Amino acid sequence: MAYTVAEKILKEHLVEGELKRGTPIAIRIDQTLTQDATGTMAHLEFESIGIPRVKTELSVSYVDHNLLQTDFRNADDHRFLQSIAARFGIWFSRPGNGICHQVHLERFACPGKTLLGSDSHTPTAGGCGMIAIGAGGLDVAMAMAGFPFHLIMPKIIGIRLTGTLPPWVSARDVALEMLRRLSVKGGLGKILEYFGPGVTSLSVPDRATIANLGTEMGATTSVFPSDEVTKAWLVAQGREKDFKEILPDDGARYDEVIEIDLSTLEPLIACPSSPDNVVPVSQVAGRPVSQVIIGSCANSSLRDLLLAAKVLEGRSIHPEVSFEINPGSRQVLENLDDLGYLKPLIHAGARIHQSGCLGCIGMGQAPATGTISLRTFTRNFPGRSGTKNDQVYLCSPEVAVAAAITGKITDPRQLGSPPTIEIPSSFIVNDNMIIPPPEDGSGVEIIRGPNIKPLPQFDPLPEDxxxxxxxxxxxxxxxxxxxxxxxxxxxxxxxxxxxxxxxxxxxxxxxxxxxxxxxxxxxxxxxxxxxxxxxxxxxxxxxxxxxxxxxxxxxxxxxxxxxxxxxxxxxxxxxxxxxxxxxxxxxxxxxxxxxxxxxxxxxxxxxxxxxxxxxxxxxxxxxxxxxxxxxxxxxxxxxxxxxx
Ligand code: F3S
Structure with a gap:
């Protein structure tokens, strides 16, 4: 029997059902992640189940969504999350350490494992050969307590990539092309599995960008094979021991195959106010822009920021544009600095924010009324930016930085030759902002500020x-x-x-x-x-x-x-x-x-x-x-x- 990558991982984790499409299955979950916006509730739910310690191989609690501390509440919640993590055997990634998906990819993602996260973009880790699924906090709490995750066995759609990306076109454009073809509903009930010769030209962060945006198509998850490129990523992270090769078998059958020749793609952009409202950049070029942000879990890897910094070397941002950077993680920021590329960003006029979600979830950086904001973010639903009637366009870092220079939507191919991006074969790794749980947390006091209220109780369903x-x-x-x-x-x-x-x-x-x-x-x-x-x-x-x-x-x-x-x-x-x-x-x-x-x-x-x-x-x-x-x-x- 020949299996796809998704089938191989699911088969190894199956505890109920069979891989028959459209039927209920349950899978064992190896890893979980939570973020603060969903995590406080998920941890209260876990606590109320009454299990003394998480039963997963690894559970991580991230604080990335709400880093503003305008009164006691967020600071109290962060302390609550840190203490409850220590109590129940959960790793804790401190505020400022980075966006959960980027940090998880760097420090914990493991080919062949399953990950359930209380954030819809959890599939980002599919770029590292995992089955990574987003779910509600309660489902994640149940997985932390050792219960399997239940889902309907999705169809597996193979996306066969051939060719290599042309200059100024990047992984984001592959995802935009998929959104253009599939729409925000096209992935419902499906796993998107990428395969074919074009896959090897994409790095793990590139693959993670594509897997991340499968969420915008409604897909259950997206997955890439684990190959030599995956190994190189894990080696660069000092985690070679986590590598395991997982390739589709010869003759593996997909429920449907979509062909994308990477060499035919051009810079694309999603217009307001849906991520699938995709057109070639050339179609909307010339529209004036007031804000450009590079960041979010979709596009804030070292490669993305290096690209922006190199393009900006010797240039300045346009006087009408507020150009902002949300680094994906502290590791990204530290390596960017070490390579000498933080300076060109600062010098050109970029506003550097702390590593986290921030403007992506309306936590600051709302754009000015009636103006265009260009972002590398995941979604542009109306008002999500924090400004009513906003006009948010979504694009690659290439298109974003071109607009930061010219002050208008610009096809980056007009900027001449693209810079050469070389990613180090070994990153500076510093886990001092990730706190491991103590061996025995039973004596740890859970710190509950006044903002933590008990869970409401709900009645059973009535007869009528x-x-x-x-x-x-x-x-x-x-x-x-x-x-x-x-x-x-x-x-x-x-x-x-x-x-x-x-x-x-x-x-x-x-x-x-x-x-x-x-x-x-x-x-x-x-x-x-x-x-x-x-x-x-x-x-x-x-x-x-x-x-x-x-x-x-x-x-x-x-x-x-x-x-x-x-x-x-x-x-x-x-x-x-x-x-x-x-x-x-x-x-x-x-x-x-x-x-x-x-x-x-x-x-x-x-x-x-x-x-x-x-x-x-x-x-x-x-x-x-x-x-x-x-x-x-x-x-x-x-x-x-x-x-x-
Ligand atoms: Fe954060 Fe935005 Fe991603 S809120 S997890 S960066 S979609």
Missing amino acids: LKGVVLLKLGDNITTDHIMPAGSKILPLRSNIPAISEYVFSAIDPQFSSRALETKEKGEGVFIVGGENYGQGSSREHAALAPRYLGVRAKLAKSFARIHKANLINFGILPVIFADPADYDRIQAGDRLVFRQVRKALETGRDTIIIEIEGGGEILGRLDLTDRDRRILLAGSLLNLARQA
Whole structure:
């Protein structure tokens, strides 16, 4: 039997099911990662399961999302995370050490292993030959407690790369080309596996950029083979012992093959306000730019910053442009400095920020009103930058630095010959900002500031679900729409009553008070959505906070994978319109009854009748595994875990 790389790793970790596409499977998780925005809650959840120490080979807690300390709350949360990590056997990457995905790639990613992370861009580690999947914090907490991770066996799409990239075209353009072809929904239920002769021309950070952006296509994960290039990366990191070759077998069969000849690609750019709104740079060249940022987990490796520094050598940034750098990690920054390339960036006028997420999640660096911001970030959903009606374009570091010099969107090929980038064969490695857990943490005191509130408790599912549709929404609703981020909101992540006030706040500022009133009357709150409901981040608060407000069911034409899992984990029933045309039959304000919903889940029925008061009935589809049903009946995954 010939296997793909993804099949080989999954097969080795399979604890339930078989590799048959579309069927439920469960896999053993070797490593987990959390970041602070999701991590405080994930750690509270882990603690409430009652296990004395994590059962994974490795769990790492990163602090990268919210590094602003405008009052006591973030500083308190960071201390909480550090102390709970020591208590339960978790490694702790301190604030300022870097973005979780970049640091994990450098210091922990291991070919052939599985990684579950409470961040949607966890697949970045697929660049190092891992199966790395983003999930909600509760799923990660369960994996830390030694439970397997459940998913539907995805299709495996092979992306066959041939040729080599032309000058001024980089890995980011490969990802943009994929987004142009597949759209933000094209990867749903799929693993994207890259193979073919073109793969060897891409370094591990290049592969990580491509794997990272598979998330924007909705893919379960993306994976590259582990080969001599992977070995060179691990050697440069002083981790040769972690290398293991994993190549697809001759004759391995993919469910579908996409061909990309790298030599035919040109510089691409995603226009506002979706990562798949991709056109050639030449089509939008000349538009004036007010801000350029190189950073985020997609594009802030040493190679990306070296490229920017070398292009800027002897040049200055344009007087109308604010040019900003978010280094991916302290290692990147330190090596850049050692090579003598921090100076050209500073000299040219770059604003150097600390290593972390920062502007990518609206934690500062919001662009000016009515102006264009060019970023190497992962996504450009409306308002994510922190500015209403923003105009964020996403591009490669090459396109970004060209605009920083000219003040307008510019095809970098106009800058002449590209610089030669040589990456050292061995990096300066300094792990003094990564704190290993003590052998025995049982005596460690967990430090809880006043911002850490207890987890809410949720009731089991009632026999009939009755309630009101409080919101009707369109297609591609993101987790940012449901539970926004930003500097006002992120510090509330461990305080569910407080953070719940912001649910759907950009769409309906009164939503949380209307929902609480409905809940207090003993009625359920329902939301109706279109296609790809809940796309975007792994933010479990986008399910947890609505559940706290009384949301008991969501009806949509389709759901994004991680959000659907989060809804189930917190006891919100995801129902798909059996006939998408029925979307038009339900309006905000309608009263609905999901009759005998408990019975439907208990008996394994995959449809349910939904009565619309005064408007007849429609059929809902329940696309749920047996385990999903048990969670929903119990009212939440934590309730179910406590029953076990
Ligand atoms: Fe951070 Fe932005 Fe990535 S918030 S983890 S840099 S998508």
